[in-house]
Amino acid sequence: MxxxxxxxxxxxxxxxxxxxxxxxxxxxxxxxxxxxxxxxxxxxxxxxxxxxxxxxxxxxxxxxxxxxxxxxxxxxxxxxxxxxxxxxxxxxxxxxxxxxxxxxxxxxxxxxxxxxxxxxxxxxxxxxxxxxxxxxxxxxxxxxxxxxxxxASVETLHLPMPTDPRLRWIANAMMEAPAERGTLEVWAKRAGMSERTLERLMRSETGMSFGRWRQQLAIVFAVKWMADGASTQAVAADLGYESVPSFVTMFKKALGTSPGRYMTERHSSSRRHLTEQ
CATH class of the missing domain: 2.60.120.810 (Jelly Rolls)
Incomplete structure (x- = not known):
């Protein structure tokens, strides 16, 4: 073939x-x-x-x-x-x-x-x-x-998406502007619901708290952008983090290693394979 x-x-x-x-x-x-x-x-x-x-x-x-x-x-x-x-x-x-x-x-x-x-x-x-x-x-x-x-081991690069119209509106808005760091209270008001309702629905539909879902959104976007060649500094800024260290800490807690090491290991493994063909 x-x-x-x-x-x-x-x-x-x-x-x-x-x-x-x-x-x-x-x-x-x-x-x-x-x-x-x-x-x-x-x-x-x-x-x-x-x-x-x-x-x-x-x-x-x-x-x-x-x-x-x-x-x-x-x-x-x-x-x-x-x-x-x-x-x-x-x-x-x-x-x-x-x-x-x-x-x-x-x-x-x-x-x-x-x-x-x-x-x-x-x-x-x-x-x-x-x-x-x-x-x-x-x-x-x-x-x-x-x-x-x-x-094969399952990886954690999955962002569950809610189906409730109000939650989907929030999810879409956050995906379009990932640097937006509005609080749970702010997003609840924008969607016309209480904080308690937003948190309850998010857990029910995605299995994650609002904060955990937003962190997973950041992880998914970060990996995608870095695979395209973006630097850690640029990714941290585009995700609305006030400092690079705070972004790196979040990334390491989620994936067990720093952003730079994560991508280096993947690129080096792929390069070795391509060279050996």
């Missing part, structure tokens, strides 16, 4: 649901494009997208995920979703997996960590013929791919 690029012939693009194989894989490469957005769509086969370079965001009913380099996102079959590739260079791999082969994989969308073995197996699988023989080495390769996906 050819690796798809931004200049690939459209005849190379095949509907994965029409290919009579339990798993089919694509590589994709794009450079210096102005951003690509795939509107809401669905397919019968589930989809795993591994990002090697660049970043993408995925929105599905109930939440938004950001996938930085070195991570992957699992989208179950029939899930209505949209994808947005950020500006700059983009490189990664796709695998579409039939419902039968997806048994044992998560039933909900999630971002997952990518082990070296999973990356290597997927890298090799993209070079299989579209209609590969379903026995022998190919079967074993696909089996290892599915086994690695089944045990």
């Amino acid at each position: 050819p690796i798809l690029t931004e200049i690939s012939d459209k005849t190379d693009w095949v509907n994965p649901d029409e290919v009579p194989r339990p798993v089919i894989c694509y590589g994709f490469v794009a450079s210096d494009f102005g951003g690509v957005e795939l509107d809401f769509h669905r397919h019968i086969k589930g989809q795993i997208i591994l990002v090697q370079r660049g970043a993408l965001s995925c929105e599905i009913e109930g939440g938004m995920w950001v996938v930085p380099p070195g991570s992957a996102i699992w989208i179950p079959g029939e899930a209505l979703h949209s994808l947005k590739l950020t500006t700059g260079a983009m490189e990664g791999y796709n695998a579409f997996i039939s419902p039968e082969a997806s048994r044992g994989l998560p039933v909900k969308c999630c971002a997952v960590s990518v082990t070296p073995l999973l990356r290597e197996v997927l890298t090799r699988a993209v070079h299989l013929p579209l209609l590969y023989e379903e026995n022998g080495p190919n079967n074993r390769l696909i089996g290892v791919l599915l086994d690695e996906l089944a045990v």
Whole structure:
């Protein structure tokens, strides 16, 4: 199967649901494009997208995920979703997996960590013929791919989205202006509800307090922007933090490491893999 690029012939693009194989894989490469957005769509086969370079965001009913380099996102079959590739260079791999082969994989969308073995197996699988023989080495390769996906660790780059119209208005407003640091009281008044109601609804619909949800919004945006090349200082300012140290402290508490180290580890891992190919 050819690796798809931004200049690939459209005849190379095949509907994965029409290919009579339990798993089919694509590589994709794009450079210096102005951003690509795939509107809401669905397919019968589930989809795993591994990002090697660049970043993408995925929105599905109930939440938004950001996938930085070195991570992957699992989208179950029939899930209505949209994808947005950020500006700059983009490189990664796709695998579409039939419902039968997806048994044992998560039933909900999630971002997952990518082990070296999973990356290597997927890298090799993209070079299989579209209609590969379903026995022998190919079967074993696909089996290892599915086994690695089944045990992949789930990452916390998920922003649950509320459905209540008032909460959704607040969420959209905060996403459009993430530097806005209004208090719970301020946002409750803007939405025409009490602080107690806002807090109760937010916990009920997202599983998070208002403050925790806003922190998760900051984490998701920070990872996305840094994957695009933004500095820690710029991200802290764009998120409305009064100082870089306060932003770094929040980031370390949420993800266990500093923003710089987080992105360095992911970029270095991806670069090592690209160099070894």
